[in-house]
Amino acid sequence: TSTVDGKLYAAEVMEKHRAKELYEAARKQGKTAAHVGTKEQETQRFRVTATVASNGDISFELCYEELLQRRLGAYRYAVAIHPRQIVAELRVELSITERAGISDLRVLPFHPADTQQGQALPAAGVEKGTHCAHIAFAPTPKEQAA
Secondary structure (H helix, E strand, C coil), X not given: CEEECCEEECCCCCCHHHHHHHHHHHHHCCCCEEEXXXXXXXXXXXXXXXXXXXXXXXXXXXXXXXXXXXXXXXXXXXXXXCCCCCCCCCCEEEEEECCCCCCCCCCCCECCCCCCCCCCECCCEEEECCCEEEEEECCCHXXXXX
């Protein structure tokens, strides 16, 4: 879903070429528009492209489920974000549900893409229950700039 200037829009799944055409047409008219796509054969990698009208406000919510493979009794999951600019309100949340129970949860700090610059940032919040966990990462604009 996308929320644009307070109005909620549900995404529509369509053929890639058609979706890109509609996005480009709206962008050329100066309208707020968004396009969410995946790379070929990489269904876990999403790319959101958006054009926001002058003084506009937009937010995205992408929800999906993924069955993770257990290796040596543990699961590993990584999230990469590259906003390409400082974002006023950037937040990534991850919810985990495990029927067998969660005995150990390790959340590594976020590292910038260029590890020689910037400092690692810890998660904003980690809540762990017996069968569920919730992790949030919400760097401030100042932390993003660093």
